[in-house]
Amino acid sequence: MKNYDVVVVGAGPIGSTFARSMAEKGFKVAILEKKKEIGVPLQCAGLLGKKIKKVNILPDEFIINSVHGAFLHSPVDTVLSVSKKTPEAYVLDRVGYDKFLAELASNSGVDIFFNHKVAKVDSINGVVYLKNSEITKISGNVIAGADGHSSIVSQSFNSPSDSFQAAQYLVDAGEKRFNNDFVHLYVDSKISPGFFWTIPLSESTARIGLFADANYPDLTNYLNELISKRPELGGVTILKKYYGVIPKQDPHKSLVKDKVILLGDAASQVKPTTGGGLIMGFTSAEMASNVTSQALEAENTAMLENYSKLYRDKFKKELKVQLMVHKVFKSLSNSDLEYMFIKLKEEGAEDIISEYGDMDTQSPLIKEMIKQGIIFSILPKMLSRRLSGLWK
Numbered sequence: 001m002k003n004y005d006v007v008v009v010g011a012g013p014i015g016s017t018f019a020r021s022m023a024e025k026g027f028k029v030a031i032l033e034k035k036k037e038i039g040v041p042l043q044c045a046g047l048l049g050k051k052i053k054k055v056n057i058l059p060d061e062f063i064i065n066s067v068h069g070a071f072l073h074s075p076v077d078t079v080l081s082v083s084k085k086t087p088e089a090y091v092l093d094r095v096g097y098d099k100f101l102a103e104l105a106s107n108s109g110v111d112i113f114f115n116h117k118v119a120k121v122d123s124i125n126g127v128v129y130l131k132n133s134e135i136t137k138i139s140g141n142v143i144a145g146a147d148g149h150s151s152i153v154s155q156s157f158n159s160p161s162d163s164f165q166a167a168q169y170l171v172d173a174g175e176k177r178f179n180n181d182f183v184h185l186y187v188d189s190k191i192s193p194g195f196f197w198t199i200p201l202s203e204s205t206a207r208i209g210l211f212a213d214a215n216y217p218d219l220t221n222y223l224n225e226l227i228s229k230r231p232e233l234g235g236v237t238i239l240k241k242y243y244g245v246i247p248k249q250d251p252h253k254s255l256v257k258d259k260v261i262l263l264g265d266a267a268s269q270v271k272p273t274t275g276g277g278l279i280m281g282f283t284s285a286e287m288a289s290n291v292t293s294q295a296l297e298a299e300n301t302a303m304l305e306n307y308s309k310l311y312r313d314k315f316k317k318e319l320k321v322q323l324m325v326h327k328v329f330k331s332l333s334n335s336d337l338e339y340m341f342i343k344l345k346e347e348g349a350e351d352i353i354s355e356y357g358d359m360d361t362q363s364p365l366i367k368e369m370i371k372q373g374i375i376f377s378i379l380p381k382m383l384s385r386r387l388s389g390l391w392k
Contacts, residue, residue, distance in 0.1 A: 015146030168209030
């Protein structure tokens with residue numbers, strides 16, 4: 001049996017980043033990856049907030065496009081336009097970026113084992129059991145589960161996570177039709193609290209997708225309906241189709257058990273409002289690396305619980321706000337959504353969203369809209385009071 005200081009299950013971007021950090025601190029690290037090739041198939045919209053450059057390495061070669069703002073569309077197409085002077089987000093080559101992060105880990109001394117599927121995890125003794133592999137088990141003083149939404153590691157001490165389904169097309173318009181500076185977001189009660197998106201890669205190509213509580217056939221139908229009714233999408237050629245799963249945020253999930261910690265989608269570290277999780281995951285990976293190194297040096301894995309505390313302290317309040325926003329949108333009909341968009345436009349919310357809006361931290365925007373009384377004019381009293389009560 002091979003023995004390591006740290007065994008990471010999953011070579012996705014969060015797992016690779018955590019593994020690299022631990023190796024750079026001088027620990028012996030292995031990654032177990034069930035796939036033959038990292039990042040394939042694509043399972044992400046690839047739109048990351050500008051904070052990405054503050055929490056991880058991002059070479060320009062993986063940035064396909066920089067986005068300054070968004071057009072937000074109501075069900076009847078009342079449009080809110082919000083923008084910043086500088087790029088607010090980046091459209092990434094996620095397959096290339098994921099491979100780059102794994103390569104950085106390997107170059108830092110991490111052993112990466114492909115085609116290694118985990119069967120079960122012994123959290124007390126720190127043993128990972130494998131199936132269909134020449135190696136039957138690998139031990140680690142710490143096991144990090146970064147194995148995605150259906151994490152085998154997480155299920156060793158958590159109930160299976162609830163999830164949204166997601167679908168996306170890569171399309172070509174055959175002509176200059178998309179404004180590179182803006183994404184389009186479309187809301188509709190039939191998919192709330194999910195939404196549709198159009199993310200431009202160039203003036204002629206884009207990713208069109210959605211996430212929702214729906215099955216894959218329904219997702220495909222919804223996407224096809226969107227393309228057929230939107231004039232800017234009519235006649236596009238579908239080049240590729242992608243499907244994925246987004247775990248729902250679970251504030252009750254345990255992140256630590258004995259010698260095991262969870263990271264990224266395996267830890268439900270996703271934003272309730274958008275389903276994105278890389279920036280939160282990278283931040284959590286840094287926290288986990290610092291705590292894990294201290295625990296290993298002290299030979300005291302009970303110290304791993306400090307990771308849970310740091311994570312909750314950092315994200316609990318923001319996630320609480322986003323979960324409330326998530327619940328509000330889920331409760332609104334198309335008539336409610338239309339009324340909300342009209343009132344937002346009348347109240348000058350485009351300027352407020354442009355100033356206070358942030359892809360990864362929505363609480364400052366909600367707080368400002370409460371301060372200016374806008375929330376109370378667009379939502380039923382019960383819902384607006386519940387949102388404002390989050391700051392009391």
